[in-house]
Amino acid sequence: MVVGDSSTGEMDKIDGPYYFFKLIQRMRQLLPPWMPAVGLEGGRINIVPVDFVVDALDHISHKADITKRCFHLVDPVGYRVGDVLDIFSRAAHAPKMNLFVNAALLGFIPKSVKKGLMAVAPVRRIRNAVLADLGLPEDMLTFVNYPTRFDCRDTLAALKGSGVACPNLKDYAWRIWDYWERHLDPDLHIDRSLRGTVAGKVVLVTGGSSGIGLAAAHKFAEAGAITLICGRDQAKLDEACKEAKDKGYEFIAYAADIADMTDCDRFTQLLVDNHGGVDFLINNAGRSIRRAIEASYDRFHDFERTMQLNYFGCLRVTMGLLPGMAEKRKGHVVNISSIGVLTNAPRFSAYVASKAALDAWTRCASSEFADRGITFTTINMPLVRTPMIAPTNIYNNVPTLAPEEAADMVAQACIFKPVRIATRLGITGQLMHALLPRVAQIAMNTSFRMFPDSSAAKGDKSGKPSLSPEAIAMQQMMRGIHF
Numbered sequence: 001m002v003v004g005d006s007s008t009g010e011m012d013k014i015d016g017p018y019y020f021f022k023l024i025q026r027m028r029q030l031l032p033p034w035m036p037a038v039g040l041e042g043g044r045i046n047i048v049p050v051d052f053v054v055d056a057l058d059h060i061s062h063k064a065d066i067t068k069r070c071f072h073l074v075d076p077v078g079y080r081v082g083d084v085l086d087i088f089s090r091a092a093h094a095p096k097m098n099l100f101v102n103a104a105l106l107g108f109i110p111k112s113v114k115k116g117l118m119a120v121a122p123v124r125r126i127r128n129a130v131l132a133d134l135g136l137p138e139d140m141l142t143f144v145n146y147p148t149r150f151d152c153r154d155t156l157a158a159l160k161g162s163g164v165a166c167p168n169l170k171d172y173a174w175r176i177w178d179y180w181e182r183h184l185d186p187d188l189h190i191d192r193s194l195r196g197t198v199a200g201k202v203v204l205v206t207g208g209s210s211g212i213g214l215a216a217a218h219k220f221a222e223a224g225a226i227t228l229i230c231g232r233d234q235a236k237l238d239e240a241c242k243e244a245k246d247k248g249y250e251f252i253a254y255a256a257d258i259a260d261m262t263d264c265d266r267f268t269q270l271l272v273d274n275h276g277g278v279d280f281l282i283n284n285a286g287r288s289i290r291r292a293i294e295a296s297y298d299r300f301h302d303f304e305r306t307m308q309l310n311y312f313g314c315l316r317v318t319m320g321l322l323p324g325m326a327e328k329r330k331g332h333v334v335n336i337s338s339i340g341v342l343t344n345a346p347r348f349s350a351y352v353a354s355k356a357a358l359d360a361w362t363r364c365a366s367s368e369f370a371d372r373g374i375t376f377t378t379i380n381m382p383l384v385r386t387p388m389i390a391p392t393n394i395y396n397n398v399p400t401l402a403p404e405e406a407a408d409m410v411a412q413a414c415i416f417k418p419v420r421i422a423t424r425l426g427i428t429g430q431l432m433h434a435l436l437p438r439v440a441q442i443a444m445n446t447s448f449r450m451f452p453d454s455s456a457a458k459g460d461k462s463g464k465p466s467l468s469p470e471a472i473a474m475q476q477m478m479r480g481i482h483f
Contacts, residue, residue, distance in 0.1 A: 042081030268320025277324030
């Protein structure tokens with residue numbers, strides 16, 4: 001397998017080990033570089049840089065007595081497939097492979113069983129989807145256990161004293177990777193901008209008159225989308241539209257109460273009549289309540305109101321617009337969830353439960369519509385400085401995301417359409433609850449006792465929170481976590 005120039009990395013095609021570069025890139029995006037990874041040992045493959053091939057051909061072809069002789073231009077050292085992937089992972093600053101599993105161990109599975117598994121529709125679809133997503137051709141898998149070794153003794157003898165030698169892959173792998181990522185990465189030739197994704201498309205942002213929704217709406221409108229916003233407060237909607245007009249674009253505003261099922265039906269029908277439905281739906285409208293369960297015994301309406309908007313309202317809007325998406329066989333739904341769903345944040349039982357319900361429904365819906373061109377993204381949003389958290393005074397000095405940062409996450413959800421967007425802190429919390437549930441409970445209970453109820457939750461509008469040094473330190477470390 002011939003790769004790029006060992007001194008510049010330059011190459012004009014993608015094949016061989018280049019096919020695995022996208023996998024390595026994904027690992028780097030998902031995992032920190034210090035995290036150990038498991039790789040396949042595999043067979044030995046031959047990788048040589050193009051400059052060595054050219055120099056060797058030039059030298060050997062001018063020698064006498066080479067007729068009817070075979071010269072293998074291979075790396076005399078050679079590496080196994082797993083070693084090659086590890087070398088390029090190091091070059092890409094991706095997680096290093098500390099443990100290798102011999103792929104030959106899978107050889108005990110009879111070929112008839114393998115063929116039978118590949119004939120099963122779900123298995124075949126998953127395999128094809130993974131290979132397509134990573135840009136791996138199907139026959140590439142046959143090279144994992146490549147069985148052939150080439151005798152290069154004649155080549156070494158012919159090149160002796162010429163100064164032509166195959167460089168070690170470890171010495172130039174970083175140049176190969178750098179050139180690929182700068183010039184050959186297929187994603188470079190795809191318009192991954194927000195404008196390329198939403199320009200001319202109809203985008204609906206619920207709760208678009210303030211906070212995350214307003215910041216996201218500005219991004220969509222700037223990118224050329226037909227931007228629809230809705231909210232309950234007509235004055236705030238008018239103010240948002242004026243702000244957009246001052247910036248050189250416009251919003252189309254609709255007054256709608258998402259918590260009212262009848263109004264939801266009216267609103268979605270209006271969107272179908274006026275715009276033919278939507279291409280992107282951003283379910284951002286929501287309500288949050290920070291109150292301990294012990295303080296909620298006589299406030300069951302808190303749970304009802306939160307569920308009414310965060311779950312039933314979002315669901316009603318989504319299901320009102322899904323038929324149009326299904327008919328067009330395209331559409332994307334972004335649900336603004338919470339990091340609290342991953343960390344099971346105390347004092348947010350009403351809020352977290354409503355968002356968890358929406359998350360569960362979304363997982364079911366995404367499976368049902370996977371073959372209909374409709375995709376879903378759940379954003380487990382960390383704490384954002386919006387009017388929704390204003391009643392909680394202890395958040396005044398807590399490090400939070402700005403609405404514009406949250407809007408960037410919404411934009412990424414529309415561009416790349418991942419199943420989920422979450423911070424590493426949120427994922428860590430989810431792993432803790434899955435692997436060490438008792439430890440996670442103790443940690444969350446400690447934070448629960450460390451932070452007081454808000455003045456609003458206690459019914460005291462004049463009180464000022466007092467935090468211990470430990471609580472302040474935890475706030476700084478756990479940026480974006482709900483306390």
